[in-house]
Amino acid sequence: MRTTPPPHPTPTQARLEHGYRFEVLRYGPANGFVPEPVDLRILATPREAIRTVRSQLRSSHVLGLAPREATRALYWSEHGGWLPALAALHRGEPCGLVLLLRKGRHLEWSVRPLAYLTLSPPEYTHPRRRG
Incomplete structure (x- = not known):
C-alpha cells in the first residue's frame, strides 16, 4: 500500500528588522561599579528612544540627582540637549547620557x-475540500 508523502511544510520566514x-x-x-540593569527595551524609531530618555529624566530620576546634575538633566530633556543625540541615531551612531547621583553612584x-x-511560523494552509 502506497501512501502519499506529506506536503513540504512552508519554511519559517526570517525578516531583518531595524530598531534601537x-x-x-x-x-x-x-x-564595585558593576552595572546594574534598570531598563532594557528595543524601540522602533530614534524619536521614540529619545522620547523615552526625556520622559525618564523628567519623571523619576531627577529627585536623586545632585543640584548640578539636575540642571544638566533639565537642559538635556527640555532645552534641546537631546537634539545631537537624535541626529546621531539618524546617522546610525549610538548616543548616551551619564548623570551623577549622590554618594558616588x-x-x-x-x-x-x-x-x-x-x-515567523509557517503559514497554515487549509487543505482544499473536494466537492
Whole structure:
C-alpha cells in the first residue's frame, strides 16, 4: 500500500528588522561599579528612544540627582540637549547620557541602532475540500 508523502511544510520566514536598543544602567561604589540593569527595551524609531530618555529624566530620576546634575538633566530633556543625540541615531551612531547621583553612584542611558531577525511560523494552509 502506497501512501502519499506529506506536503513540504512552508519554511519559517526570517525578516531583518531595524530598531534601537535602549538601556539604562546604574553604577554604584557598593557593588564595585558593576552595572546594574534598570531598563532594557528595543524601540522602533530614534524619536521614540529619545522620547523615552526625556520622559525618564523628567519623571523619576531627577529627585536623586545632585543640584548640578539636575540642571544638566533639565537642559538635556527640555532645552534641546537631546537634539545631537537624535541626529546621531539618524546617522546610525549610538548616543548616551551619564548623570551623577549622590554618594558616588551614577546612571547611564544609552541607545544603539541594531539589526535583528524576527522569525515567523509557517503559514497554515487549509487543505482544499473536494466537492
